[in-house]
Amino acid sequence: MLITSLLMSINQLLPVVILAVLLSLIVPLSQRQVLIHSMVGIAVSLLFVQGAAWVSQLFQHRGLEFIQMLLCVVIFVAALISCRHSKVAAAVALVATMALYLSHYMIYLVSFWHSKDAAEPLLLGTFLGVGICISFGVLLFFLLESIVRRAGCQPLIVLLALNATAKLLILLDLASQIDVLDITSNYLDWRGFVVENSELGRVLKALLGYEATPSKTALWVYAIATIVFLVLARVLNVKHTKEPVCGS
Amino acid sequence: MNKWIFAFTMMLCLPSWLAYGKEYTLILKDHLFYPAEIKVPANKKLRLLIDNQDNTPEEFDSFDLNREKVLYPGRTSVIYIGPLSPGRYDFFGEFSPNTARGTVIATEDKNADN
Numbered sequence: 001m002l003i004t005s006l007l008m009s010i011n012q013l014l015p016v017v018i019l020a021v022l023l024s025l026i027v028p029l030s031q032r033q034v035l036i037h038s039m040v041g042i043a044v045s046l047l048f049v050q051g052a053a054w055v056s057q058l059f060q061h062r063g064l065e066f067i068q069m070l071l072c073v074v075i076f077v078a079a080l081i082s083c084r085h086s087k088v089a090a091a092v093a094l095v096a097t098m099a100l101y102l103s104h105y106m107i108y109l110v111s112f113w114h115s116k117d118a119a120e121p122l123l124l125g126t127f128l129g130v131g132i133c134i135s136f137g138v139l140l141f142f143l144l145e146s147i148v149r150r151a152g153c154q155p156l157i158v159l160l161a162l163n164a165t166a167k168l169l170i171l172l173d174l175a176s177q178i179d180v181l182d183i184t185s186n187y188l189d190w191r192g193f194v195v196e197n198s199e200l201g202r203v204l205k206a207l208l209g210y211e212a213t214p215s216k217t218a219l220w221v222y223a224i225a226t227i228v229f230l231v232l233a234r235v236l237n238v239k240h241t242k243e244p245v246c247g248s
Numbered sequence: 249m250n251k252w253i254f255a256f257t258m259m260l261c262l263p264s265w266l267a268y269g270k271e272y273t274l275i276l277k278d279h280l281f282y283p284a285e286i287k288v289p290a291n292k293k294l295r296l297l298i299d300n301q302d303n304t305p306e307e308f309d310s311f312d313l314n315r316e317k318v319l320y321p322g323r324t325s326v327i328y329i330g331p332l333s334p335g336r337y338d339f340f341g342e343f344s345p346n347t348a349r350g351t352v353i354a355t356e357d358k359n360a361d362n
Contacts (some may be wrong), residue, residue: 004345053320061326064318104307107318108343111304173314179328182293187333196311213312 001118005108005125010132012105014206016041017137019079019097022160023090025144026153027082037091041098048103049110062178071100072171076225079164083157083233093164100167159207161229166209168225169218176215183217190214271295276306276319279344290334290354296327306348310339313352330354 020034029037048067056064078093109126112118147155175181189212194201196212204210211218272294275282279302288294300306300319308317308327319325319341329337332354341348 004343007345008342052318056318056320056323056325061324104318104342107305108307112343115304173316177315177317177327177329179293179295189333189335191312201311211314213314215314 001112002121002125005122006129006132008105008108009126009129011202011206012101013129013133014136014202015101016094016097017133018140018206019075019163020094021137021141021144022156022163023079023082023094025141025148026156026160027085027087027090029087029090033087033091034094037094038098040091041095042102044095044099045102045106048099049106052103052107062180065174065178068100069171069174071096072167072174075100075167076164076229079160080229080232081236083160084236100170157233158230161226161233162208165222165225165229166205168221169209169211169214172215172218172221183215187213187215188219271297273297273299274350275299275301276341276348277301279306279341279347281339281341281348281350284350285353286350287353287355288330288332290356291331293328293330296329297324298327299324304343306344307342308339309342310337310352312337313339315339316342 020029020038023029024031024034052064055067059066074096075093078089078096081089082093109122112122144156144159172181172183176183191212194204194210194212196202196205196210201210201212209222214222270289270292272286272288274286274296276298298308298317298319300321300323303321305321306319308315308319308325310316313329313332315327315329317325317327329352332352334354334356337352337354339350339352
């Protein structure tokens with residue numbers, strides 16, 4: 001249970017930490033703002049968990065997927081508007097990401113908390129997972145900050161575009177999972193290259209939305225949505241300000 | 249006009265209906281999936297019914313199938329998969345990954361489970 005808690009907490013927390021780091025450099029957000037948004041995100045995730053079982057029964061047992069798909073769209077749009085240095089959009093993106101990912105871990109925590117001898121490994125695994133994710137976040141922050149100093153804000157916008165577009169791949173999978181979208185094109189198999197449940201696979205998945213067996217539709221959506229994000233981000237940024245304030 | 253719209257819609261849906269496969273049931277009990285291996289026809293869309301008979305939730309997860317769904321206790325969940333190329337596709341319960349494990353094996357029609 002210790003290892004499961006550790007892996008679960010890393011899987012669910014890493015995407016949140018990565019987005020928080022990206023937004024705190026692009027918008028930028030102070031540590032206090034990130035902390036407040038995180039608290040709100042935890043509260044929203046708890047509410048989500050409370051209503052999840054009920055929501056799951058709506059729309060012919062597809063309610064949960066519809067809510068998750070909506071969250072994916074909200075994250076994509078809010079991340080895009082964040083490129084205009086909007087703190088509100090950054091807060092929305094962060095809270096929606098926490099609701100999407102943390103709710104899974106909270107369901108796990110709440111379910112197994114009362115099991116015999118489970119509390120200790122649950123807590124220990126969670127603390128270790130949180131520690132690893134925060135350490136990764138700090139290292140990523142300094143790495144990206146040095147990139148901003150040398151190359152400006154654009155590499156971060158590209159990374160945010162890839163990260164936000166990855167949420168649309170989740171949307172595609174969810175839509176296909178409940179038979180709303182018919183993805184008939186064959187799946188590609190990259191499992192011989194990087195397996196998704198390896199250490200590198202998990203980091204790539206959280207950072208860029210890597211999938212070892214993506215459909216051709218997913219690849220097209222990924223490419224087109226990334227380009228659309230980058231073009232719109234440029235248009236929004238130019239309209240808003242001539243001088244990017246990224247990292248300042 | 250409405251007839252033409254109806255006919256056009258039917259035409260669009262036809263390939264999807266033709267490609268549609270069978271329904272398969274998985275049971276989760278004592279943190280184990282039954283059956284642990286399902287043989288399914290390749291290149292068909294399939295409906296997977298998962299009945300969680302445990303008193304704790306589980307999360308159906310598969311990196312190979314790109315599927316992730318919370319299975320609430322005492323409830324049946326539905327997941328659509330495929331069309332799959334022939335091969336093995338592992339899945340597991342994310343909350344009990346050591347015990348709740350299984351594989352979808354996509355093969356030619358004649359070898360698939362009923």
